[in-house]
Amino acid sequence: MKISSVIDFSRNNQDLFLSQLKDFIKIPSISSSPNNNQDVQNCAKFLYNDLINIGFTNVEIIETKKHPIVYGELFYSKRLPTILIYGHYDVQPVNPLKLWTSPPFEATIRDGRLYGRGTVDDKGQVHLHLKAIESWLKVHKKLPVNIKFIIEGEEEIGSENLEPFIKENKNKLDSDLIIISDTSMIKKGFPSITYGLRGISYFQLDVKGTSQDLHSGMYGGAVKNPINALVEILSKLRNSNGKILIPSFYDKVRKILPSERKSFSELPFDEVEFQKNIQAPKLFNEKEYSILESLWCRPSLDINGIWGGFTEEGSKTVIPSEAHAKVSLRLVPDQKPNEIETLFENYIKKISPNEINIHIERMHGGNPFISDITHPAFKAASLALEKGFGKKAVFIREGGSIPIVNNMCDVLNVNCLLIGFGLPGENAHAPDEWLDLDNYRLGIESAIHLYKGLSEVKF
Numbered sequence: 001m002k003i004s005s006v007i008d009f010s011r012n013n014q015d016l017f018l019s020q021l022k023d024f025i026k027i028p029s030i031s032s033s034p035n036n037n038q039d040v041q042n043c044a045k046f047l048y049n050d051l052i053n054i055g056f057t058n059v060e061i062i063e064t065k066k067h068p069i070v071y072g073e074l075f076y077s078k079r080l081p082t083i084l085i086y087g088h089y090d091v092q093p094v095n096p097l098k099l100w101t102s103p104p105f106e107a108t109i110r111d112g113r114l115y116g117r118g119t120v121d122d123k124g125q126v127h128l129h130l131k132a133i134e135s136w137l138k139v140h141k142k143l144p145v146n147i148k149f150i151i152e153g154e155e156e157i158g159s160e161n162l163e164p165f166i167k168e169n170k171n172k173l174d175s176d177l178i179i180i181s182d183t184s185m186i187k188k189g190f191p192s193i194t195y196g197l198r199g200i201s202y203f204q205l206d207v208k209g210t211s212q213d214l215h216s217g218m219y220g221g222a223v224k225n226p227i228n229a230l231v232e233i234l235s236k237l238r239n240s241n242g243k244i245l246i247p248s249f250y251d252k253v254r255k256i257l258p259s260e261r262k263s264f265s266e267l268p269f270d271e272v273e274f275q276k277n278i279q280a281p282k283l284f285n286e287k288e289y290s291i292l293e294s295l296w297c298r299p300s301l302d303i304n305g306i307w308g309g310f311t312e313e314g315s316k317t318v319i320p321s322e323a324h325a326k327v328s329l330r331l332v333p334d335q336k337p338n339e340i341e342t343l344f345e346n347y348i349k350k351i352s353p354n355e356i357n358i359h360i361e362r363m364h365g366g367n368p369f370i371s372d373i374t375h376p377a378f379k380a381a382s383l384a385l386e387k388g389f390g391k392k393a394v395f396i397r398e399g400g401s402i403p404i405v406n407n408m409c410d411v412l413n414v415n416c417l418l419i420g421f422g423l424p425g426e427n428a429h430a431p432d433e434w435l436d437l438d439n440y441r442l443g444i445e446s447a448i449h450l451y452k453g454l455s456e457v458k459f
């Protein structure tokens with residue numbers, strides 16, 4: 001089966017593909033917002049229709065306790081490798097709206113970039129696989145591999161309902177390799193294979209003091225202010241060098257191999273440029289590690305938000321009755337979210353002042369992931385990316401999390417290839433998220449090569 005005609009087809013249909021991607025972006029499928037439940041449903045339906053139109057079989061919308069999973073397959077022969085492609089169609093919230101140059105769900109092109117929520121994370125990257133598959137089918141009526149395509153609507157909220165689905169559908173999802181495009185390249189022009197991701201544990205802390213707000217003159221000095229208490233607690237989570245103070249927290253952190261350190265140091269990454277791009281007054285990381293090592297191989301703890309009390313204009317002398325914070329930890333191999341969550345809870349209870357009540361809610365968690373790059377699929381992926389981008393692929397790890405990856409690999413007993421087409425600075429989760437349109441096009445072409453390359457791998 002000639003590949004050049006498939007590539008030509010994808011090139012000749014760029015405008016059509018892009019207009020379809022825009023329609024996909026325009027659906028505000030924000031998984032964390034109950035107000036958008038119908039949009040999430042509509043987005044699943046949009047994908048369902050596209051899978052049918054492309055020619056997938058056994059296409060289904062699978063309802064879950066929250067948002068649906070969309071599934072379709074192209075099965076030709078048991079003798080061919082079966083590739084499971086996973087992605088997500090849900091997106092993050094869009095506030096603060098006023099910081100967007102164009103509305104988040106308008107899908108606007110400026111300077112070779114497609115702007116909108118979900119353009120890079122992850123709709124654009126799901127779409128490029130769909131269009132690579134469509135190109136194969138239009139030209140040759142079949143692909144050189146069997147494909148199973150699963151797209152979920154809860155990745156951005158922890159993939160809670162996907163996990164049981166995978167466990168209950170091992171046969172359906174039986175495959176030789178998982179491919180995910182939901183990560184980034186280290187730099188434009190440098191196609192990248194991601195072999196490690198951090199895990200996550202996410203909490204909400206609710207501190208309760210008195211039954212109602214109090215006059216701070218009539219009560220100040222006689223009762224514990226919940227915001228003061230919360231700040232005390234939060235200030236004990238890390239020391240001023242950034243070390244996390246939870247006892248036993250670092251016990252299972254895997255050491256960085258000297259060979260890995262060396263390979264990181266050879267990557268096209270510039271700490272000064274990194275700092276400049278985000279306009280940070282100064283970077284802040286553990287002294288013994290480089291920035292990439294800190295981001296990819298070391299755990300971190302961040303307060304994501306904190307609220308309570310009086311924040312309006314003017315002043316109000318008040319002791320608020322409650323205070324809240326969201327706290328997340330990024331985990332690395334071999335830390336386990338469950339174990340870390342217990343350590344975190346015990347520590348918070350220990351350091352909480354006894355004049356207040358604290359409630360700790362475990363919101364979601366996901367295991368860190370690291371894959372075996374000696375698996376032959378990595379060689380095939382590397383060649384496919386080289387053909388697509390005209391440049392040798394680099395091997396990287398990343399600091400973000402895809403909560404299902406590790407469990408999906410364990411349950412299905414397969415390896416996972418993370419090949420992402422995002423770029424640093426694309427503002428995922430932030431205002432003005434964008435997708436580089438060269439990467440969208442070259443991503444399609446690389447995926448076209450990849451399916452062919454994988455058809456020659458012995459699994």
Ligand code: BES
Binds near residue numbers: 158398399
């Ligand atoms: N696409 C990202 C994961 C990612 C981000 C990989 C950066 C590599 C680099 C994914 O959609 C995501 O944002 N995941 C969340 C998961 C969380 C909400 C459970 C994350 O990492 O915050």
Ligand code: ZN
Binds near residue numbers: 092121156428429
């Ligand atoms: Zn995301």
